[in-house]
Amino acid sequence: MSNMNYIKHLTGFFDKVINDHTLNPTNISLYITLFQFWNCNRFRNPISISRDEVMRISKISSKATYHKCLKNLHALGYLRYEPSYNPYKGSVVFMFNFSENLKPKKKSYNKQVKDKQQTSNPPTNEQAEVSYINNTNSTNNINKLKEEEQSQNSDLENLEEVSKQKKLRQKNKNNECHLEQGREISNKIPKVDEVIKYFQEQNFPEIEANKFYNYFSSNGWLVGGKTPMKNWKAAAKNWMLNSLKYNKNNNNSKTLIQPKNLNTAIDKDYSEPL
Template sequence: MNYIKHLNSVFELFTRDSRLNPTHISLYMALFQFWNINRFPEVFYINREEVMVMAKIGSKATYHRCLHRLHDWKYIRYLPSHNPYKGSQIQMLKFGTSSGSNTGPSSEQVEEQALVPYININKQNKNFNKHKLPKNENEVLDFFKKEKWPANEAKKFFNHYTSIGWKVGGKITILDWHSTAKNWMLKGEEIQKEKTLYGPSQKRDNLKIIKEKDYGQPL
């Protein structure tokens, strides 16, 4: 996935799509950033409060309305979860692919303008105080055991995020560590599939600079 071609194609669609308002675009870009932080998986878990803070949306009703609109207009696939202990999932539809076959909204644009929502600053500030972090390593071990993941992987997860202050990508404060852990597991499954298909990488040097930039990697 070439993220430069993807963003260029998306912004071109944004320009032509009269249905969109700034809140739709802000929400899409927040979802894109979480997709990027999770290294562009096929699907990833989201936490509503984290996305609302990133997108500068203060109203839950506005958030859900825009999320459903982006789904209906084929910018994303929204996979809601009705289980309070299991986060919802997002699939970012890919644009600007090498094959030229974009999956997204049609060229026929609906003449519909939504009102820009009023952002309640007080509600948004309250969201910053809801830091749902594990109490200790044992809580993480129990969660990974429940999800049928090895204890060693739980310790890696706990040590990694403890070392960076429990922030996604080292920048965004985690509000629901369960969603972050599930994204960690999804990425682990992808890595395992790659090893099964291609085998372990030989003579890998993570510090080696390459001339050809891989635009499928996170920003």
């Protein structure tokens, strides 16, 4: 922006701030930070901003306060804010030139003479009139600081409440998942008579059926100790196959490790030397 006057713009901005009683120090700090970004961009619009960078420079620690102040500046006509909901693209801000709104104050000749005469008069006991900036009511400043502090505390309380609600919803969701898993397991648990009947149909002894039922009853009918059993008959099939392999291996090991008996003849002559 070639016709941008740095000093006139800030003067016009503070003239606007003086008459605006809705702004607080945080709003002004945020605007000055954005003005510096605009300055670095050679006063060209728009400027792309990063929330974390702007919060760090303007000394705003709460994201809720940052968004609130930025929207407030936009609503009051200090700038135009176009948020970006794309994580790979920053938000955009258009800054307005306040130097054009600054009108110089004209002094008449009589006014200048009167001011000169008043300056040359000796000082009196009356208090001199201060500028409108220094004449701000201190009580109003204290109230504004209290309002800002209350606003920040309210933002923190809202964030804590949102965090608590989120944790509570996650806890309820986990409980519902556990209950659902429990219902699935309870609906698929067979009775011992059903297991025995199924093993007998597969020509397996009743003792294997009892082993199968007792084993999975002790671990909550979980396959591998983790996954709920979906089909107990399929698990029983695997049990039978593993049982056959186990018995086969045991029979082979007994055949291989049979002790050899000492072979002796009845008519052995013990008088012969060995």
